[in-house]
Every structure is written in structure tokens, then in C-alpha cells.
Amino acid sequence: MKAVIIEDEYVAAENLKRQIKAVDATVDVIAVLQSVEESVEWFSENAAPDVAFIDIHLADGDAFLIFEKIEIRCPLIFTTSYDEYALKAFEVNSIDYLLKPINKKNLEKALNKLKYFSFKNNNEELVSQIVGSIRETKGTFKKHFLIPYKDKLIPLSADEIAYIRTEYKMADVFCLDGRRFLVDSSLDELSRQLDPAVFFRANRQYIVSHRAIVDLTVWFGGKLAVNLSVKTPERIIVSRARTGEFKEWMRCNG
Secondary structure: OEEEEEOOOHHHHHHHHHHHHHHOOOOEEEEEEOOHHHHHHHHHHOOOOOEEEEOOEEOOEEOHHHHHHOOOOOOEEEEEOOOOOHHHHHOOOEEEEEEOOOOHHHHHHHHHHHHHOOOOOOOHHHHHHHHHHHHHHHOOOOOEEEEEEOOEEEEEEHHHEEEEEEEOOEEEEEEOOOOEEEEOOOHHHHHHHOOOOOEEEOOOOEEEEHHHEEEEEEOHHHOEEEEEOOOOOOOEEEOHHHHHHHHHHHHHOO
16 A cells, blocks of 8 residues: 655654554555645656545645645545644545544554545545544643753643743743743644644744734734734744634634
């Protein structure tokens, strides 16, 4: 079985490749694509694989832009940190929707669907399976952290976080009450750990909490500036490519 992975994070792609091999050694990952542009080019020039694993947030926009430019004629398995796109994924031939961090059990179920599931548009059974899978997985998001601070460990609830900002390879966590902690985790790692109904990856530098958002400012070039209830070192800008997604997240999680 030939597979393609569309994922802009190298470590995440390598981890997924290892997980796939561990579940089914017959799966051959023939390409790892990192962007919308690269994916469109690859699928235009190559025969369709047996399956494509697709992360939604890519370096140059969300993965759904791929389907606006080219038809992909193979089953799709979405791998993402966000649960709000499940039905949209189903509209573009998705047979499963796996929330990160991906576990072996759910990956094995997804691969089994390739063998036994008869793929049809508007199939209510599939929608039910996808939504059920999301509900099972959603409870795994972290609600509490232990933050090393000097010679102590500080308990921190996810509810207390206003935003998170990258600081080299570490992350600065800013709280609603003004406290600030430096943690030894990347923004990608934290994005996978936090509940996507509450936290949004605004750009490559910031994750923002819904609880901290006061309002939005329409910015030049179709972008949005996010105004929080706490001070930030600079404006937090949501790119034009993600403004629609961000507005939908605001509406759905208000």
C-alpha cells in the first residue's frame, strides 16, 4: 500500500511514518509534502497513492486550499490538533479524522477502514464514526501543567493561560493574572496538548486563548489583529489565509 504524508513539521511527519510502519509494515510512504503548493504539484505529476495523511495547517495555508486547485482521487486521513474541521474534511473524501497526539489504536482503526470500508459521499455512518472518534479522543488534552520555576514546580491550569509565545526553542507562557513562565516545550508541542476549542495557533509565534481575546482589528491585506486583555510584546496578527478559520473558531467557541 502506497501512502503520502502532507505535514509541514518534520518531526511530526517522521513520527507518523514510524507509527504507520509499526501498525502496518506493508504501507510504503512514498512522499512527504510540506505545503499546499508542493502538494498540488506532486498530485498533478504523480499517480494517486492508496491513501494520503493530511495535516490541516500547512506552511502556506490550510490543506483545504489543495482541493480548490486539484482533485485528489484517493482516500484521505486527516491528522490534526483541531476538531472543528471534521465535517469539512468529510466533504473532501476523508475516511477518518485523527486528533493529535495520534495513538496506535486510532491509527490502526483508520488503516483498517481502507481495507473494509466502502467509501461513499454523504454517508451518515462515516460522519457518525468520525464524530465519535473525536469525542473519544478529545478528553486527552492537558488541563494542568507543572512549571519548573527556580527550585520549585508551579501548578498551572490551562484555564489561567492568556497566550503563549515562542522564545527561541522554548515557549513563554503568559497568564491572565500577569504571571509569566518559560517552559521547555515548542509551540508545536503545546498546540497538540491544548484543547483546540479554547486555544488557537494564530501564527508561527503565538497561541492565543479564547478567554483572553477582547476584540479583533481588521488589518491591512485582509489580516486580523487579535487584541487581548493582557499586554503583548507586539501585535498578534492572523494571516489572511487563516482569517476565515479564525473567525469560525471564534463563532463556534464563543
